[in-house]
Every structure is written in C-alpha cells, then in structure tokens.
Amino acid sequence: MTAGDAAVIVLVSLPHAAAIAGFVWPSRAVTVSLISAATLMAAALVAMHAVAGYGAWRHDVGGWEAPLGIGWTIDGVACALLLLTAAVGLAGSIHHAAARVRPSTAAHDPRYFWPLWLFLWGGLNALFVSADLFNIFVTLEFVTVASVGLIALSGRLAQAAAWRYLLATLFGSSVYLLGVALIYGRVAALDLPFLAQALPADLVGMTAASLVTIGLLLKGAVFPLHFWLPSAHARALPPVSAILSGVVVAAAFYLLARAWLGPFRELLTPAAGTALGLLGAGAVLWGGLLALLQRHLKRMIAYSTVSQLGFCMLLFPLAAAGATQLAWTGAMVVLLAHGLSKAACFLAAGVIVRHHRSGRVDALGGCQQGIGLAWFAFALAAASLVGLPPTGGFVGKWWLAQAAINSGAYPWLALLVAGTLLTAAYLWRVLEAAIRTGPPDEARRPAAIAAHREGAPATPSDRGMMIAALGLALGAVAVGAAAPPLAPVLSSAIGVTW
Amino acid sequence: MPALPADMQVLLLAVALAMPWLMIPALAIRTRDAGHAPALCLAALPAVMAAAWAPDGTLLALPDALGGWVFALDATGRAFLAPAAIVWALAAWLAASLAPRQVRSPAFSGLWLLGLGGNFAVILAQDLLALYAGLALMTVAGLGLVAAERTMQAVAAARVYIGMMLVAELAMFVAVATLVGGGFSDAGFDTVRERIDGPVLALLGIAFGIKLGALGVHAWLPRAHPVAPVPASAVLSGLMIKSGALGWLRLVEPAGDAGDVVAHVLLWTGFAASLYGVARGLHTKRAKTLLAWSSVSQMGLVTMLAGLWILPGTRGSGLADPVAFAIAVFVVHHGLAKAALFLGAGLLERTAASRRSLVWASLGLPALALAAAPGTSGVLAKSALEQALAASGQAGWIVPVLYLSGTATVVLMARLLWLTRSPHDTAASSDTSGVRGPALALPWVAMLAAVLVVPWLMLGSNTAGPTATAPRDHAKALVPFVLAGFAASLTWWADRRVQRRLLNARLPRVQARAVTGLPAPVRRLSLHVVRGERWLHLWESVGLTLIVVAAVLAAALSLG
Amino acid sequence: MLIYLALASVLFVIGLHGLFTARNLLRRLLSLNVLTTAVFLLLVVIARKATPLDPVPHAMVLTGIVIAVSTTAVALALVERIALRHSPEPEPSASTRPGEEDA
Structure with a gap:
C-alpha cells in the first residue's frame, strides 16, 4: 500500500471513527476533533502530493472490485476538493473550538456538534473519491443527514430551514437515484470511469441525464431551485454555514461536472450546454441582485453563494462549444477559490455579527475595537470573490474568460463581466459599512445596537476565530498563485472526456 | 559616477x-x-x-x-x-x-x-x-x-x-x-x-x-x-x-492604423479638458479640490498627447519620438509639481503662524512650475508639447490656442495662492504640536529641489530625443503670464463685484453626497425581485419550477 | 413486467404530487417515501429483466431501504422538534419577506 492509498483510507475512515469517539466521550470531543482535523489536513496534502507526483489511481476497497465492491478513484480534481474540505474543516473546527459555545447559551445540545461535524467531513471525503454512481448516492445521503443535523442544532429558526433543506435534498436524492436506475437499466454499469461517454442519446439516456441533473441542481441550489439555501445557510452556526456554502454545495456541482463530461458527454450538445448555462446565468444575475437587496450580512453571503455557483455552471456551455479543458480548469478554480473565500466570509461574519450584536449590514459601522482582523479576512475573501488579480477568483475567471474568447462565446463573457460587477456591488456595500465611522441613520438606529456598537476589545476567543477566517482568506489568495502551475493536476480527472 | x-x-x-x-x-x-x-x-x-x-x-x-x-x-x-x-x-x-x-x-x-x-x-x-x-x-x-x-x-x-x-x-x-x-x-x-x-x-x-x-x-x-x-x-x-x-x-x-477619428476625438477631448478643469477649479474654495481639478486640466494635455501618439507622423523610437518624449516630460514635470503642491497645501495647514509666510512663498515655486514660468520645468513641458504637435502635423491651429490653456493655468495657480494666503481654518492650524521644524523642512526642501532640478536633469539635455528648449521658449512662456495679468487687472478695474461674481458663480457643485434613496424605478424593480424570490420560496412553486427546469432540459436535450 | 413499470410510474407521480401539494409535514414525508418506493420498484424490475437475474440492483435496493429508513428517522425527529415548538407554519419564507428574516 502506498502513502497515497493510506492517506485516502485515513481521509475516509478517520472522521467516522473520530465522530463515534466524540459521541461516546463528549468531554474529549474537542480534543479528538482538533487532532483529527489536523491529521486530515496532513492526509489531504499527502494525497495531493501523490497525485501530483504519480498521477491518478484507483483503489478498490478491501480488494473487492466493481460492480459489488466499492471503488475509489483518486485524481487531481478529487484531491483538490479533498484539500478544500480539509482546509474549511480545519478552520471551522478551530473557529468552533475557539467560540466555546456554552451549553447554557446554546439552543441545542452542544454535544452533538462534533460528531455531526466529523460525519459530514467523512461523508464529503467519501463522496469526492467515489467512483460509482450508486456509492455517490449513498455518500450524498450521508452528507445530507449530517448537514441537516448541523443546521437543526443551530437554533429554533434554523430547524424550519433544516426541514425545507431536508425535504428538498431528499427529493433530489430520489430523483438522482431514479436517474441512476435508468442508467443501470440502459447500460448495466455504474462505474464512472467505465461509463465515460457511454450513455447513448436516446430517450432513456436523455431521461436519465435529466433526472440526475435535476437531482444535483436541487442539491447544488442552482437557480431557480435555490429556495432552500438562503435560510439554511444564513441561520446555521458560522462553521456550519462555512462548510455548507463552501463545500457541500460545491460537491453537487462537482458531481454535475463529472456526470456531464463523463457518462453524459454524448448528450452535451450546444443546446444542452446552453440550457445549463442559462440556469447559471439566472443564478449569477438573480442571486447577485438578491444579495444586493439583503439587509442581513449572513443572508447576503448566502445569496452570494447562489450567484457564484452560477459562474461554475458556465463550464457546460463552454465545454459544449469546444473549450473543455480551459472551461474545466476555470470552473474548478472558481469552485475552490469560492469555497475558501466563502467559508472565510462566513467565519469572519460570525465574529463580526457577534461583536456588533447585530447582523444588519447598516449597523456594522466601524471596524475598530479589535476585530480589524476579521474585516481584513472579509476584505481579502471579497477580493477573491470579485476576482482581483492575483487571487484564486481571478485565475478561475481568467480561464473561463479565455474559454469564452477561444470558442467565440462572447455572451458568456458578457455574463462574466456583469456578474463580477454585481459581486463587487454587494460586497462593496458591506465594506463601505465597515469603513464608515458611523452608520448613516444615526438617529434611527435602535438604542440597543448603539450601546453595543462600541463593542468590547477582542478576546482570545475572538482572536482564534479571526485567525481561522484569515487563514481561509489567505488560502483563497494563495489558490491564485498555486493554480497556474497546478493546472495539469486539476485536469487529471478519471472518466472525463475532453 | x-x-x-x-x-x-x-x-x-x-x-x-x-x-x-x-x-x-x-x-x-x-x-x-x-x-x-x-x-x-x-x-x-x-x-x-x-x-x-x-x-x-x-x-x-x-x-x-x-x-x-x-x-x-x-x-x-x-x-x-x-x-x-x-x-x-x-x-x-x-x-x-x-x-x-x-x-x-x-x-x-x-x-x-x-x-x-x-x-x-x-x-x-x-x-x-x-x-x-x-x-x-x-x-x-x-x-x-x-x-x-x-x-x-x-x-x-x-x-x-x-x-x-x-x-x-x-x-x-x-x-x-x-x-x-x-x-x-x-x-x-x-x-x-x-x-x-x-x-x-x-x-x-x-x-x-x-x-x-x-x-x-x-x-x-x-x-x-x-x-x-x-x-x-x-x-x-x-x-x-x-x-x-x-x-x-x-x-x-504608435502611428498605427487605429484611425484619425479616434486620434482627433482624443485631441479635442484633451483640449476641452484642459480648459474645463481650470474653469471648475476656479470655482472652488478648497485648495485640494482646486488642485484635483488642475489635475483634470493637465491630464487633458496628456490626453491630447495620447491622441497624437496614434496619429501618423515622423517618429523615432523610445524617447526620440517627440510624442513619447512629451509624455515623459509631462509625467516628470506634473508628477513632481502636483505632488509638491498637495504636500505644500497640507503643510500650510499645519504650520505655525510665525513661519506660515515662508512656507506660503515656497508654495509659489511648484505653482510657478505648473504655470510654466520661464526657467521652470513647465517650459520644458510646453515646448515638448509643441514639438510633438509639429511632428504630427497638428501645429497649425492648436499652438496658438494652447496659450489659452496656459493662461488659464496661470490664473488657476494665482487663485491657489490667493486661497492659501491666510489660515483657512484656525482650528487646523493650531494643531501643530506634533510638528517639529526640521522634520518638515528637510523633506519639503528636498521636494522643492526635486521640482526645480529633476526634470532638467533627466530630460533637459536629452541627446537622443528632440532638442529641448531654447531661450526663445522661455521668453514665449511669459506670454500667458502677461495675458493673465492683463485679464486680472481688467476685471479688477472693471468692478470688484464682477470679479466676485465670477469667482462665486454657481456651477453645479461637485460634492460627494451620500445616496439617500434609490430612484423610484429601481426601487420598484427591487420590489418585484423580492416578490419573485418570495414566490420561488413557496413550497408549491418549487414543484412548478421543477417542471419548468425539467421541460427546459428535455427540450434542450431533444434539440441536440 | 410492464404492469410493474406502470405501477412504478404511478407511484412516482403520486409521490411527486403529494410532496408538493400536501400541507401536513407528515404527509409530505410519506409522499417522499412513496416516491422512493417507486424508484426501488423500478430497480427490482430492472433486475428481473436481465438473464440471469442481476443481483446488483437488489443490493442497491437493500442499501436504499436502509438509507430511506435512516433519513425518515431523521426527518421524523425534526418534525417532532418543529411540532413541539407549536409552530403552526413551518415555512418562514412563505410568510415573511426573504429580506426581512432575522439571521
């Protein structure tokens, strides 16, 4: 067994073992979780190193081969997403450990956080390496259950949001499973590498592709099926919002990309690509517009997720137009940079909202009094979301723009520009509130907020949370430097047809 | 060396x-x-x-x-x-x-x-x-x-x-x-x-x-x-x-096939900016705002040069190209002079009353440079601009008109010195506690020296490029001053009220205002967007949206 | 064979309809279960179609049933929590403006 194999086994099994340990010994849960988080980060780095060094490989768990065994494919994209999960997971763990939610103040039993958190992490890791459409269904359900639990323990209002999320995503899973059943009925195989380009463009194939797509669109909250996302993401605890917005939604897109460029490659005609791209365009514009109209910081960030995921959807029309390679690396870099910066936004927002005792954007006047670091993290993350060079967001959009120019698809380039303007507009609203020394409507401001606006100096707890956010934001910037040399690694994807 | x-x-x-x-x-x-x-x-x-x-x-x-x-x-x-x-x-x-x-x-x-x-x-x-x-x-x-x-x-x-x-x-x-x-x-x-x-x-x-x-x-x-x-x-x-x-x-x-039209648009826009910037600058009472408008005016001249850059004409490479040379001169000259003016204006607000007149007088130096007084880098810039125009075959009508813009700049700089002649704000000038004489004097003198010397040192004797200035250029540089003095004394003589009215005329004021509310159509649109979003969130409409998405996908797939 | 396929389709449509029209939370959950059952039925039909009998869809159905039971348990726990709070309307966004909900 090579180091890469060992790392992947650790990545999938350690979170589950740690989750059980944390459930059985709640008093040790924080220690266990932090140690596992660090180990998982190291394992993800080892796996990435193995892929960059020796290329992608396949691992059949326990030596059982397909169709009955569980197959894992470990390639560059999977490793990049494993690394993203590890980064967000580690930062979220530090953030939550530093926040020290006390049982008396929490609306839930805080014992459940760490097991659910680790189960979610393990489910995501398993999802990214799964090579088989049915195993992906299983891991998707795993992720769903853990996410719903995490949202539900974030408070009473969050439970209603968790319910909507649960129904939507369970329905999405069922539709996805129906599609998978049809695929199996048509080609009698589920293995992704085996299925490359395999689905024929007949009625069953089209129906199966549509069903799988709809299921994943629901899970990925792609416009107009994003109805569950804003409440669920805005009401959860900061680390939960971070991993949901940064990674869980990205996982759905990751599967969508693998499916359309793998089994459904034959079906990805210009018309189909345009249809998916139009959904993305709707997401970019509608999500951006609603982010601009939000009054609460966390809701704004949640709508921004809807909008940013729309950029990734440009992969399909651009791949259909012939610029597959560029569009793929571009969409994946946007996905990674968005994951890191969005998680950083949520973690920073957690500190900011806690500090100001208000989540209203116009009550955030002034970044003085010790939480400058949180605002710095937010600003860095915003720079990456907008796509300023040399951040990760810039490199991703650069490649998407290149793909659009090379294939002559100028309307998508225009969408990229319009979406960037919207992104800058809603993020500027927040930063402007931070720069201003006082809120504009001094008189109308509730006295309670006025009393707390001065705020207390940062506590060690605040500092831990801010460092977690800053680490992620710096990661989003670092993606910009790392992506160009790692582009070949990103386009190592088993079962994807260029 | x-x-x-x-x-x-x-x-x-x-x-x-x-x-x-x-x-x-x-x-x-x-x-x-x-x-x-x-x-x-x-x-x-x-x-x-x-x-x-x-x-x-x-x-x-x-x-x-x-x-x-x-x-x-x-x-x-x-x-x-x-x-x-x-x-x-x-x-x-x-x-x-x-x-x-x-x-x-x-x-x-x-x-x-x-x-x-x-x-x-x-x-x-x-x-x-x-x-x-x-x-x-x-x-x-x-x-x-x-x-x-x-x-x-x-x-x-x-x-x-x-x-x-x-x-x-x-x-x-x-x-x-x-x-x-x-x-x-x-x-x-x-x-x-x-x-x-x-x-x-x-x-x-x-x-x-x-x-x-x-x-x-x-x-x-x-x-x-x-x-x-x-x-x-x-x-x-x-x-x-x-x-x-x-x-x-x-x-x-340079001299590419971008077309005469673009070049002339830039030429005219630049020329208009050089006058417009001065006109707006004259109607402000704040020294820093005046200086910002002066930048608009000076960048107008650079815009003219950007237009000349794409016009066909006899050209050299590097700074031997008269247009590139003129741009380089403007960059050095305006960069140093304008920075010195901003710093000097700031310095004045923080200087104790006893030394104020000295600093105020020294502010005259970059002001004179920007106004292209004889012997300053402004003359270099002006003659470089004229040579660039001549090399592009545009000298005919513009050069005389440039005296207009030169005169305007002289007036603007006079206005700057007039505005800063006495403490603008007593509260600000009293705040000189933390300012020590040498700490301010040394960099300020260095700045003034740079304004005076650096442009000549760098570009005054440019052997590769077009020959710089002749004594005749320095003499010609006096013309705007004479014109400005003439205009000033004329208004003074005519009526002090005319002068006051000219200076206080109500042009639409450029002032940064907070956006208090959105225009009605935008507000209506945002209301519709929010309403649409609320509809999308209804559980019943999710079913409908799903059907629509499925129909779109099916249609697209069957089209292909 | 065809009759099972038809039955699966009918069950799917019933589930779909119930999911989006029922107002009661339990009914929605049950509709979702009906819908999942339809998918399982389809898988069994696919297994039956092959000669010799294909065991893979059977394995999928068994795994699927385990998952469906677990997710239903989670959903029921959540419904109970929401019901215990005496919240008459579990859909916040249906009654308030999306922009006005508190974080």
Missing part, C-alpha cells in the same frame, strides 16, 4: 521592486513619533537609487512566475520611475507630520505599500500580465487611500472611485484576456501589440481613460483626490493617474 557592475544593476532593480513587499513585515514595528513613516519612506528609497544609477536596459527576468514575468528599466520607464520614487519617499517622510494618525494604522500603511509595490511593478513591467496585476493592486490601494479618512464624504467618494475603477478593471480584464491567448504565457508587449484590433483598442481606451481621469470619465478624480489624507492625495494625483498614460504608451502601437 562610475557605472555599476551589471549584476549590481540587476540587484538594484530587484531590490527596488521588492522593497515595498519586504517592508510589509516591518509594519509590525511602530516608532513612537512617526508611526510607520520611516518604513514607508525606506520602501521607496531603492527605487530612487535605481532611477538614478541603473542604466537603460537593466533587465530582471522571473521565469518561474506566471508565464515568466520580465521587468526592465528603459528610458520611458525611468521617466515614470524617477518622480514616482521621489514622491513616494518624500510623501511618506512628510506623512509622519501631515497624516500622523493614518501612518500609525497598519491598514493605511499596508495599503500604502501595496500601492507603492503596484506602482513600481506597473512602471517596470515588460509584459501585459505584470502590468495588469500591478494596476489592479494600485486600484485597490487607491481605494484604501481615498477612504482613509472614513468620513461620509470620503466613503461616498470611494464609492464613485471604486465604481468607475471597476469598469476600467473589467474593460482591461476583457482586453487582456483577449490579447493573451491560452494560459499565462506570451504576454510580452511586442507580441501583444500586434494583436490589438478595434474592439480591444476601445476597451483599452476606456480602461486607461478612466485611470487617467480623461474628460467624460473624470468624475471620480475631483471627488477622490481632495478627500484623501494629504500625502495620499499627492501620490494619487501626482503618480497613480499617470499609469493610464504608461499603459497607452506600452500597449498601443
């Missing part, structure tokens, strides 16, 4: 480029009196040395960075680097006294270093990607500098600034993405220049025009420059706006 060994030259260039970034960790240290000012000043010093001692053609290649970045110093670059390095260094030195609160903040100092690093990278870049990255860094840093005072006015100005800059950035992004094919390689200026066609030229024009504050897209400039802290205004108005001109010089092919 003996020539440096070759590897020392490269090292000097590398240190000049890297120093702003190396100074970022040094922000952890803060001196008690001067905050981060020593670090900020130190960050620009290697660039001063590089501008002085590194010869043309010093080349620094970074093959491992994105597609292999190349930085080099050439004659054009030196014209931008010298004033930049001097002004960044002296403004930082003066910032210890002029903006003591800001240089204590790591955020402001960090943004300052970011702007500094970006500016040097832009100047020395020899490929499009490095230029683009540097411009973006400068833009972000500029935003921080504009908003540094954190007042309502500063934030509103920053809003206009970032809005327009974002348009410029996006235009630039699309242009760069079109020009640089494939990944991140192959972005050298020579390669890229070949690929520029009509639409890309238009995008570049928008981007650089906004950065330059050309008439029509200048709205951010008079708002943003006055609200920044004094040293930041100096670098914003003296240096950062020049990056647009540099981009034009580097990217757009």
Whole structure:
C-alpha cells in the first residue's frame, strides 16, 4: 500500500471513527476533533502530493472490485476538493473550538456538534473519491443527514430551514437515484470511469441525464431551485454555514461536472450546454441582485453563494462549444477559490455579527475595537470573490474568460463581466459599512445596537476565530498563485472526456 | 559616477521592486513619533537609487512566475520611475507630520505599500500580465487611500472611485484576456501589440481613460483626490493617474492604423479638458479640490498627447519620438509639481503662524512650475508639447490656442495662492504640536529641489530625443503670464463685484453626497425581485419550477 | 413486467404530487417515501429483466431501504422538534419577506 492509498483510507475512515469517539466521550470531543482535523489536513496534502507526483489511481476497497465492491478513484480534481474540505474543516473546527459555545447559551445540545461535524467531513471525503454512481448516492445521503443535523442544532429558526433543506435534498436524492436506475437499466454499469461517454442519446439516456441533473441542481441550489439555501445557510452556526456554502454545495456541482463530461458527454450538445448555462446565468444575475437587496450580512453571503455557483455552471456551455479543458480548469478554480473565500466570509461574519450584536449590514459601522482582523479576512475573501488579480477568483475567471474568447462565446463573457460587477456591488456595500465611522441613520438606529456598537476589545476567543477566517482568506489568495502551475493536476480527472 | 557592475544593476532593480513587499513585515514595528513613516519612506528609497544609477536596459527576468514575468528599466520607464520614487519617499517622510494618525494604522500603511509595490511593478513591467496585476493592486490601494479618512464624504467618494475603477478593471480584464491567448504565457508587449484590433483598442481606451481621469470619465478624480489624507492625495494625483498614460504608451502601437477619428476625438477631448478643469477649479474654495481639478486640466494635455501618439507622423523610437518624449516630460514635470503642491497645501495647514509666510512663498515655486514660468520645468513641458504637435502635423491651429490653456493655468495657480494666503481654518492650524521644524523642512526642501532640478536633469539635455528648449521658449512662456495679468487687472478695474461674481458663480457643485434613496424605478424593480424570490420560496412553486427546469432540459436535450 | 413499470410510474407521480401539494409535514414525508418506493420498484424490475437475474440492483435496493429508513428517522425527529415548538407554519419564507428574516 502506498502513502497515497493510506492517506485516502485515513481521509475516509478517520472522521467516522473520530465522530463515534466524540459521541461516546463528549468531554474529549474537542480534543479528538482538533487532532483529527489536523491529521486530515496532513492526509489531504499527502494525497495531493501523490497525485501530483504519480498521477491518478484507483483503489478498490478491501480488494473487492466493481460492480459489488466499492471503488475509489483518486485524481487531481478529487484531491483538490479533498484539500478544500480539509482546509474549511480545519478552520471551522478551530473557529468552533475557539467560540466555546456554552451549553447554557446554546439552543441545542452542544454535544452533538462534533460528531455531526466529523460525519459530514467523512461523508464529503467519501463522496469526492467515489467512483460509482450508486456509492455517490449513498455518500450524498450521508452528507445530507449530517448537514441537516448541523443546521437543526443551530437554533429554533434554523430547524424550519433544516426541514425545507431536508425535504428538498431528499427529493433530489430520489430523483438522482431514479436517474441512476435508468442508467443501470440502459447500460448495466455504474462505474464512472467505465461509463465515460457511454450513455447513448436516446430517450432513456436523455431521461436519465435529466433526472440526475435535476437531482444535483436541487442539491447544488442552482437557480431557480435555490429556495432552500438562503435560510439554511444564513441561520446555521458560522462553521456550519462555512462548510455548507463552501463545500457541500460545491460537491453537487462537482458531481454535475463529472456526470456531464463523463457518462453524459454524448448528450452535451450546444443546446444542452446552453440550457445549463442559462440556469447559471439566472443564478449569477438573480442571486447577485438578491444579495444586493439583503439587509442581513449572513443572508447576503448566502445569496452570494447562489450567484457564484452560477459562474461554475458556465463550464457546460463552454465545454459544449469546444473549450473543455480551459472551461474545466476555470470552473474548478472558481469552485475552490469560492469555497475558501466563502467559508472565510462566513467565519469572519460570525465574529463580526457577534461583536456588533447585530447582523444588519447598516449597523456594522466601524471596524475598530479589535476585530480589524476579521474585516481584513472579509476584505481579502471579497477580493477573491470579485476576482482581483492575483487571487484564486481571478485565475478561475481568467480561464473561463479565455474559454469564452477561444470558442467565440462572447455572451458568456458578457455574463462574466456583469456578474463580477454585481459581486463587487454587494460586497462593496458591506465594506463601505465597515469603513464608515458611523452608520448613516444615526438617529434611527435602535438604542440597543448603539450601546453595543462600541463593542468590547477582542478576546482570545475572538482572536482564534479571526485567525481561522484569515487563514481561509489567505488560502483563497494563495489558490491564485498555486493554480497556474497546478493546472495539469486539476485536469487529471478519471472518466472525463475532453 | 562610475557605472555599476551589471549584476549590481540587476540587484538594484530587484531590490527596488521588492522593497515595498519586504517592508510589509516591518509594519509590525511602530516608532513612537512617526508611526510607520520611516518604513514607508525606506520602501521607496531603492527605487530612487535605481532611477538614478541603473542604466537603460537593466533587465530582471522571473521565469518561474506566471508565464515568466520580465521587468526592465528603459528610458520611458525611468521617466515614470524617477518622480514616482521621489514622491513616494518624500510623501511618506512628510506623512509622519501631515497624516500622523493614518501612518500609525497598519491598514493605511499596508495599503500604502501595496500601492507603492503596484506602482513600481506597473512602471517596470515588460509584459501585459505584470502590468495588469500591478494596476489592479494600485486600484485597490487607491481605494484604501481615498477612504482613509472614513468620513461620509470620503466613503461616498470611494464609492464613485471604486465604481468607475471597476469598469476600467473589467474593460482591461476583457482586453487582456483577449490579447493573451491560452494560459499565462506570451504576454510580452511586442507580441501583444500586434494583436490589438478595434474592439480591444476601445476597451483599452476606456480602461486607461478612466485611470487617467480623461474628460467624460473624470468624475471620480475631483471627488477622490481632495478627500484623501494629504500625502495620499499627492501620490494619487501626482503618480497613480499617470499609469493610464504608461499603459497607452506600452500597449498601443504608435502611428498605427487605429484611425484619425479616434486620434482627433482624443485631441479635442484633451483640449476641452484642459480648459474645463481650470474653469471648475476656479470655482472652488478648497485648495485640494482646486488642485484635483488642475489635475483634470493637465491630464487633458496628456490626453491630447495620447491622441497624437496614434496619429501618423515622423517618429523615432523610445524617447526620440517627440510624442513619447512629451509624455515623459509631462509625467516628470506634473508628477513632481502636483505632488509638491498637495504636500505644500497640507503643510500650510499645519504650520505655525510665525513661519506660515515662508512656507506660503515656497508654495509659489511648484505653482510657478505648473504655470510654466520661464526657467521652470513647465517650459520644458510646453515646448515638448509643441514639438510633438509639429511632428504630427497638428501645429497649425492648436499652438496658438494652447496659450489659452496656459493662461488659464496661470490664473488657476494665482487663485491657489490667493486661497492659501491666510489660515483657512484656525482650528487646523493650531494643531501643530506634533510638528517639529526640521522634520518638515528637510523633506519639503528636498521636494522643492526635486521640482526645480529633476526634470532638467533627466530630460533637459536629452541627446537622443528632440532638442529641448531654447531661450526663445522661455521668453514665449511669459506670454500667458502677461495675458493673465492683463485679464486680472481688467476685471479688477472693471468692478470688484464682477470679479466676485465670477469667482462665486454657481456651477453645479461637485460634492460627494451620500445616496439617500434609490430612484423610484429601481426601487420598484427591487420590489418585484423580492416578490419573485418570495414566490420561488413557496413550497408549491418549487414543484412548478421543477417542471419548468425539467421541460427546459428535455427540450434542450431533444434539440441536440 | 410492464404492469410493474406502470405501477412504478404511478407511484412516482403520486409521490411527486403529494410532496408538493400536501400541507401536513407528515404527509409530505410519506409522499417522499412513496416516491422512493417507486424508484426501488423500478430497480427490482430492472433486475428481473436481465438473464440471469442481476443481483446488483437488489443490493442497491437493500442499501436504499436502509438509507430511506435512516433519513425518515431523521426527518421524523425534526418534525417532532418543529411540532413541539407549536409552530403552526413551518415555512418562514412563505410568510415573511426573504429580506426581512432575522439571521
């Protein structure tokens, strides 16, 4: 067994073992979780190193081969997403450990956080390496259950949001499973590498592709099926919002990309690509517009997720137009940079909202009094979301723009520009509130907020949370430097047809 | 001065480029009196040395960075680097006294270093990607500098600034993405220049025009420059706006086939800006706002030169090209003079009454330079402009008209001195406790010396380029002063009320205002958007949306 | 064979309809279960179609049933929590403006 194999086994099994340990010994849960988080980060780095060094490989768990065994494919994209999960997971763990939610103040039993958190992490890791459409269904359900639990323990209002999320995503899973059943009925195989380009463009194939797509669109909250996302993401605890917005939604897109460029490659005609791209365009514009109209910081960030995921959807029309390679690396870099910066936004927002005792954007006047670091993290993350060079967001959009120019698809380039303007507009609203020394409507401001606006100096707890956010934001910037040399690694994807 | 060994030259260039970034960790240290000012000043010093001692053609290649970045110093670059390095260094030195609160903040100092690093990278870049990255860094840093005072006015100005800059950035992004094919390689200026066609030229024009504050897209400039802290205004108005001109010089092919129409549009816009800026500047009572409008006017002349750049005509290469030479002269001359004016105006507000008249008189020096008094760098700039016009065959009608704009500038500078003759705000001038004489005197004298000497030293005896100035030029430079004096005495004689009315006429005031409410159609639209979103959230409509999405997918799949 | 396929389709449509029209939370959950059952039925039909009998869909159905039971348990726990709070309308966004909900 090579180091890469060992790392992947650790990545999938350690979170589950740690989750059980944390459930059985709640008093040790924080220690266990932090140690596992660090180990998982190291394992993800080892796996990435193995892929960059020796290329992608396949691992059949326990030596059982397909169709009955569980197959894992470990390639560059999977490793990049494993690394993203590890980064967000580690930062979220530090953030939550530093926040020290006390049982008396929490609306839930805080014992459940760490097991659910680790189960979610393990489910995501398993999802990214799964090579088989049915195993992906299983891991998707795993992720769903853990996410719903995490949202539900974030408070009473969050439970209603968790319910909507649960129904939507369970329905999405069922539709996805129906599609998978049809695929199996048509080609009698589920293995992704085996299925490359395999689905024929007949009625069953089209129906199966549509069903799988709809299921994943629901899970990925792609416009107009994003109805569950804003409440669920805005009401959860900061680390939960971070991993949901940064990674869980990205996982759905990751599967969508693998499916359309793998089994459904034959079906990805210009018309189909345009249809998916139009959904993305709707997401970019509608999500951006609603982010601009939000009054609460966390809701704004949640709508921004809807909008940013729309950029990734440009992969399909651009791949259909012939610029597959560029569009793929571009969409994946946007996905990674968005994951890191969005998680950083949520973690920073957690500190900011806690500090100001208000989540209203116009009550955030002034970044003085010790939480400058949180605002710095937010600003860095915003720079990456907008796509300023040399951040990760810039490199991703650069490649998407290149793909659009090379294939002559100028309307998508225009969408990229319009979406960037919207992104800058809603993020500027927040930063402007931070720069201003006082809120504009001094008189109308509730006295309670006025009393707390001065705020207390940062506590060690605040500092831990801010460092977690800053680490992620710096990661989003670092993606910009790392992506160009790692582009070949990103386009190592088993079962994807260029 | 003996020539440096070759590897020392490269090292000097590398240190000049890297120093702003190396100074970022040094922000952890803060001196008690001067905050981060020593670090900020130190960050620009290697660039001063590089501008002085590194010869043309010093080349620094970074093959491992994105597609292999190349930085080099050439004659054009030196014209931008010298004033930049001097002004960044002296403004930082003066910032210890002029903006003591800001240089204590790591955020402001960090943004300052970011702007500094970006500016040097832009100047020395020899490929499009490095230029683009540097411009973006400068833009972000500029935003921080504009908003540094954190007042309502500063934030509103920053809003206009970032809005327009974002348009410029996006235009630039699309242009760069079109020009640089494939990944991140192959972005050298020579390669890229070949690929520029009509639409890309238009995008570049928008981007650089906004950065330059050309008439029509200048709205951010008079708002943003006055609200920044004094040293930041100096670098914003003296240096950062020049990056647009540099981009034009580097990217757009001289005498290319862009067409006469574009060139003439630029020529006329520039000329109009040179008068309009003065007219607006005369109607303000704040020295910094006046100086910002003067920048609009001066950048108008640069816009004219940008138009000449693409006109066919007899040309040389490098600074032997009269148009490139004229732009270089303007960059050095205006960069130093305008920065000195901003710094001097700030200095006046913080000088004790006993020394005030001395400082006020010394402010006359850069004012005279900008007004092109005989013997100053203004004459150099003016004669270079005339030669550029002559070389492009445009001398006929413009040169006489230029006297108009020259006269206007004289009047504007007189107005500046008039406005600053007595303490504007007693409260501000009393706040001189932290200001020590030598700390202010030394950099200020250095700044004045730079204004007087550096342009002549660099470009006065340019052997490669067009011959500079003749005594006749200095004599001709008196004409605007005579005209201005004549006009002034005429109004004085005629009626002091006329004068007052002229100066207090109510032009639409450019003032940064907070947006209190959105216009009704936008509000209605947003209401519809929110209502639509609420509908999408209804559980029953989810079923409908699903059906629609399924239908769209099915239709698209069956179409293919 | 065809009759099972038809039955699966009918069950799917019933589930779909119930999911989006029922107002009661339990009914929605049950509709979802009906819908999942339809998918399982389809899988069994696919297994039957092959010669010799294909065991893979059977394994999928068994795994699917385990998952469906677990997710239903989670959903029921959540419904109970929401019901215990005496919240008459579990859909916040249906009654308030999306922009006005508190974080």
